[in-house]
Amino acid sequence: SQQGEEDPQALSIQEGENATMNCSYKTSINNLQWYRQNSGRGLVHLILIRSNEREKHSGRLRVTLDTSKKSSSLLITASRAADTASYFCATPHYGNNRLAFGKGNQVVVIP
Amino acid sequence: DGGITQSPKYLFRKEGQNVTLSCEQNLNHDAMYWYRQDPGQGLRLIYYSQIVNDFQKGDIAEGYSVSREKKESFPLTVTSAQKNPTAFYLCASSTGTAFGEETQYFGPGTRLLVL
Numbered sequence: 439s440q441q442g443e444e445d446p447q448a449l450s451i452q453e454g455e456n457a458t459m460n461c462s463y464k465t466s467i468n469n470l471q472w473y474r475q476n477s478g479r480g481l482v483h484l485i486l487i488r489s490n491e492r493e494k495h496s497g498r499l500r501v502t503l504d505t506s507k508k509s510s511s512l513l514i515t516a517s518r519a520a521d522t523a524s525y526f527c528a529t530p531h532y533g534n535n536r537l538a539f540g541k542g543n544q545v546v547v548i549p
Numbered sequence: 550d551g552g553i554t555q556s557p558k559y560l561f562r563k564e565g566q567n568v569t570l571s572c573e574q575n576l577n578h579d580a581m582y583w584y585r586q587d588p589g590q591g592l593r594l595i596y597y598s599q600i601v602n603d604f605q606k607g608d609i610a611e612g613y614s615v616s617r618e619k620k621e622s623f624p625l626t627v628t629s630a631q632k633n634p635t636a637f638y639l640c641a642s643s644t645g646t647a648f649g650e651e652t653q654y655f656g657p658g659t660r661l662l663v664l
Contacts, residue, residue, distance in 0.1 A: 469650050480553075480639055480655030481592075526591060530650055536582070536607075537653060541591035 450546045457514040459543040461527030462507075470503055470510050471528045475542070481526065484512075517547045552576065553656035555640050560661045562627065562634060570625045570659045572640035579645030581623035582653065585609060586637045595638075598623055599645055627661060635663050 451457050461470070469488045473481040487494045487503045487510065494501050500513040514521055524542040531538040553574045562568045572581065580599050584592040594607030598617040612631025617623055623642075627634045638659045643651040 471652065473653075478637075478658070478660075480657050481641075481653070482655070483652045486652065528653075536594060536597055539584075539592040544589075 447541070448544045448546075450548065451517055453517060453519055453547055453549050455517055457517050457521070457545050457547070458511055459525055459545070460509060460511045461540055462509045463527075463529045464508065466505070466508075467529045469530065470501075471537070472499075472501060472510075472512050473526045473528060473539075475524045475526065477523070484525075514545070517545075519547050519549045521545060522547045553640060553642055553654055555638075555656035555659050557659060558657070560659055561664050562661060563664050565629045567626055567628050568661070570627070570638055570640075570661070572623045572625065572656060573621055574623075574642045574654075574656075575621060576642055576654060577620070578642035578654070579620070580643045580651070581617070582641045582643075583607075583613075583615065583623070583625045584639040584641065586639060586658075592639065595625065634661055636661060 449457055469486055471486045472484045474484055475481045485496045485499055485501050487501045489505050498515045503510045510527060512525060524544045526542045527540045528537040556571045560568055582597040583595040585595055586592050593609050595609055595613050596604055596607055596615040598604035601617055601620050604615050604617050612628055614626045638661060640656040641653040643653045
């Protein structure tokens with residue numbers, strides 16, 4: 439079953455604005471990952487944050503993890519048209535040694 | 550170039566026909582995965598393999614079959630028993646050293662359509 443659930447599902451913003459999306463999960467985890475998928479393409483790994491990290495940065499990306507609330511957020515700063523994509527969170531599915539992906543957030547950046 | 554390749558990009562299946570989707574990786578990864586993605590949906594795991602000659606069912610294995618005879622290859626067969634096969638199929642791989650905590654590397658996908 440899918441553990442990660444992103445919120446909101448779809449977001450439309452102007453170029454230069456920030457985009458924030460959230461992911462919640464149900465069971466305790468050691469880490470959480472975020473992936474991006476451009477339309478009709480495979481997923482690309484963006485960032486992994488561990489349970490002992492509260493915040494992590496990678497370029498214009500900022501990820502937070504709140505293990506007490508079982509939630510994570512992905513912030514894209516100064517968005518560009520090229521950031522138009524779907525963004526998925528993924529959590530470990532320890533019972534079967536694999537990842538469980540959320541349903542994704544669709545982000546549209548308007549030039 | 551290192552990476553994962555999937556072929557074909559588009560595949561058409563006639564009713565009652567079995568079709569095979571190819572997935573090859575040259576990343577020397579032990580683990581490989583097959584996912585199905587329906588429009589506007591997330592990824593659902595079909596099958597995964599942690600090592601050569603071994604594989605496990607995922608959440609939606611019915612109507613699908615796989616083999617893992619070589620480390621580099623993990624083909625997926627969509628059988629005639631899969632009554633709703635139209636979807637985007639993604640193959641991925643990971644090192645296999647820390648299952649559930651690894652980055653997965655994805656291929657470009659195969660879109661399967663039913664004639």
